[in-house]
Amino acid sequence: MDYSNLQKAEATPEAASMIETFRAIGYNLETAIADIIDNSISAKAKNIYVNRIWRGDKSIITIKDDGLGMTSEEIIQAMRPGAQNPLSERSETDLGRFGLGLKTASFSQCRKLSVLSKRQESSAAFWTWDLDYVAYSKKWELLHWIPEGFINDLDSQKSGTLVIWTDLDRIIPPCTEPTNENIKHKFSLSMDKVKKHLAMTFHRFIEDKSIKIFWCGHEIEAWNPFCIDELKTQPQPTENINSGITMKGFVLPHKNNFSTEQAYKRAEGYNGWIALQGFYVYRGKRLLLGGDWLGLFRKEEAYKLARIQIDIPNNLDSDWQIDIKKSKAYPPSIYREQLESYAKSVRKLAIEVYRHRGKIIAQRAGQSFQPLWREKKKDNKWSFIINREHLMIQNLKKLAKEKPEQAIETLLKFLEETIPTKSIYINEAQGEEHQATPLTNMDVNVIKQTLALMYKNELIIGKNQEQAKAYLKTIEPFNNYEELIDNL
Template identity: 35%
Template sequence: MAVRRSWFDAPPSAARLTGSLRDIGYDFPTAVADLVDNSISAGAQRVGVELVFDPNNSYVLIWDDGTGMGPTGLLEALRFGSRREYNRNELGRFGLGLKTGSFSQCRRLTVVSRTAPKQPNIHVRTLDLDFIERVDSWSVLADEESDAVEHAKRILSDGPGTVVAWENLDRVLPDRYAESGWGRRRLSTLAKKTGEHLGMVFHRFITGSHGATPVAISVNGDKLEAWDPFATSERHTQTLPREVFEIESDEGSADIIFTGYVLPPRDQFSSPERFERMSGPLKWNRQQGLYIYRANRLVQFGGWNGLRGIDEHTKLARASIDFDTDLDETFQINVAKMSVVLPATLKNMLERPIHDLCVRADAAYRQAASASEERRKPARTTSAEGVALREIGIALKAAVLESSDLAGFKDALATFKARHPDLSKSLGL
């Protein structure tokens, strides 16, 4: 017998909910990156970010030359929790990023879009938090006008695309700084940080590697250079064979690809400047570890996700983990696409390849340190013997990688250290 149910609609207060959604956890660069995801999904070949300082009227534009949206598409894009379906490996996920990313930085969001290549029909739709709070309704304003909107229309005068305008930048430029020199410097600093972040997060798209469709990205007119965390263009970078692990999910089984890299020490880089650039925003020690990609988009960079600790001797070790959007639930991707949680089954699978990678990185680090130390020492006959011993130690460590009995080797090594501590130190073990 069917149970009869009754219910009432209880829509949330627009004024209160939009306010709370401003604090999901974005900073300025990650908010911009979430909008660039939408541009790439729209088939854009060019994406631009412009931070325009104008006393008491500054604004930010994120534009692309993608397919654009008509009035219906614009309205759906501005809905909190869009009803649209996402294709496999499309960078969007929850239908919230455009709104939550934007309102984390501003109070007025306008989307300006054009779809027809020959007819300059431009559609303008706006979400204004001040208006929403006043009427307490999920209201979208049509055909609003402002300096930012006029700028957006000029960008779209040549063809289809979309421009997102952020105005009333209360989180970026508080009122007391809106017309000051500090405000101008603030936007300049954010432009630099945003360029660095986008060059890292979308480096595969900028270079067109790993099957990603090439996209040219610029910030304030400056074309971004990709920041490849693995320095694959460097001659002395070691690339380990990739490994494929199968993971079960609600959608069925899916593959995860692990590839380890040992970056060269300073004296083996093509230039000191290149070595410094590859240290990354967190610098060498904290940039070691896992770089996790969702559909070629970097969502986490650096750290070992609890699998091991940060160590000076393994700072040259970095590894990529690639998964498709089929595994979003498994990796617990958050709205801002800034963090993931490695499933327990995958952590178990990764222990061996990460250990192998770190052994190689440790050997490369110690070999470079020994060579540097010997160069600083006055010449003497015993130095050659010391170098030879350390090279033997490195060879022993490398042999671990070929051993099928890793646990047995580690036990033997511990016994050797206990009985011959001085020799063990000379071998670099």
């Protein structure tokens, strides 16, 4: 297209509204801080310090690293929205993509973003984005300002960067006094969540000792979703998908097979077992999203021991639709079938962990193990029946001759307490065969006899025929046999 002869009109983004829009990208505190740490890792930091200072609505969050740092000009460039083109190629270890994270992550949580940075052999420099000033001046202008008390923060380091968030209006409401214990507690809980999120998001960096993250002075321990140190974890073969993408499944041990109860609790993470099943997608070594079946399956109790690692290189960002927050990824449709079939095999093994346990318990009890409920398969349908040979049933039959009420009550109690819900659940979740329709295994003569007896008793107590029949139709399971009732 030839642009030279066309009339033009300038349509520069309006600074104040544009920058407010950045706030609405949808980060939470965890994903925002993780995005800042991405930058530290890309800048080859070895130590990263996340800190918070509680001062009511003047509270502060800081993220400091000992990476390469920036000169004053480089800070200005870094502060520019869209500092880099998302299409340009990045080094393998660069966790960035859009040239936005520093700004969007920060503005999602605060109104003032200050950056103090220092390159080796040069002095520290600083610049601040202040949303109130942008709103007032309507200009894309940084301020040469830094919150009090931080200007010398990098003096003891050769190089590094300090990101300071003040005016944390999204986390702490304006006019909050430092004495407000309620909000202080909430702030503290949010920061605890951050700690756990970082332990998971960067666990591979922490494990291979390429970085250390300190949270309020304490070193964060890695949280590995796959429990690779547990002897009874079953790692599955790695499968290559394409273009350097791989996946590897892990079936975690049954609760009783974890080395310690503490290890089991830890594996549960902060979201709980059910939430943490599914795929874990890594870009480089950085976890983008964890515990997600990527729309292929629902999360269910029965599959809670299945976790699958997917590794994608950073040059496939656009194929996987990586978002600005680095907390989403969608597999390209051409891979979905392969992901689904691999996941199915891992999920199946995860369910087997429960079946296997059932068998072990039976074996331990010896050959003569007597289950009260037996699974019955007929015409590809399953149902659970009571084992009539069970010793207790035999004994209750004898008791019924002398004390029928007590015998029936005991039987009912045992049935209530032993309904095999777990096995039913697993059968239901596997969904390969269906449950037999209730009452299809029932002898009609037994139903007729029972109905006749109950009908007679209702007439004896004074109901007329119509009333007695209407009453029987309200009683489960006879409500399914209206015709038999009408013929009484």
